[in-house]
Amino acid sequence: MPYNNLYKILFYLCLSSVLFLSVVPHPNSEVVSSTSDIKEQFDLLGELAYVGEKSIGEFSDKYRHLIAFWSLAFLFDFAYKVSIFLKITILSFYGGMIEFVQYLLPYRDFDMYDLLFNILFLFLYYFSLGIFIKSFISKRIADT
Numbered sequence: 001m002p003y004n005n006l007y008k009i010l011f012y013l014c015l016s017s018v019l020f021l022s023v024v025p026h027p028n029s030e031v032v033s034s035t036s037d038i039k040e041q042f043d044l045l046g047e048l049a050y051v052g053e054k055s056i057g058e059f060s061d062k063y064r065h066l067i068a069f070w071s072l073a074f075l076f077d078f079a080y081k082v083s084i085f086l087k088i089t090i091l092s093f094y095g096g097m098i099e100f101v102q103y104l105l106p107y108r109d110f111d112m113y114d115l116l117f118n119i120l121f122l123f124l125y126y127f128s129l130g131i132f133i134k135s136f137i138s139k140r141i142a143d144t
Contacts, residue, residue, distance in 0.1 A: 004079065011075035015094070018068045022098045025107045062117050069095065069118050073125040088122050095119065 069091065076087050095118035103110035 007079040011079040014071050014075055065117050066121050069121040070125050073122050084126050092119050
């Protein structure tokens with residue numbers, strides 16, 4: 001596939017972006033508000049990382065996990081031809097690593113629900129992909 005390298009590059013960019021956004025301090029955290037230089041630098045970035053939090057409420061970060069892990073699964077799917085089990089295992093480990101890093105940071109928190117939702121979203125991606133492929137193949141066979 002000629003786009004294989006493009007998907008690999010996009011996959012690693014997405015991995016890096018997810019990790020970076022996972023360690024950015026919350027715009028209202030003490031770390032950001034106590035230092036005016038940091039506050040100015042993180043205002044826009046923090047707003048981007050926490051978009052929708054005010055309107056959706058306390059579970060607003062779950063849609064960010066959905067977007068992040070759905071994107072990672074999609075790009076991983078096209079970048080590497082390995083088993084679905086291995087993809088889910090690697091991306092689940094990555095999600096666990098992020099939660100561990102957040103546990104170590106004084107301005108972030110470990111959340112078991114985040115880890116569980118990451119894994120759930122990976123399974124949903126591969127389940128929906130399986131349904132899509134099955135229906136697509138069935139339609140193609142019926143058309144012939």
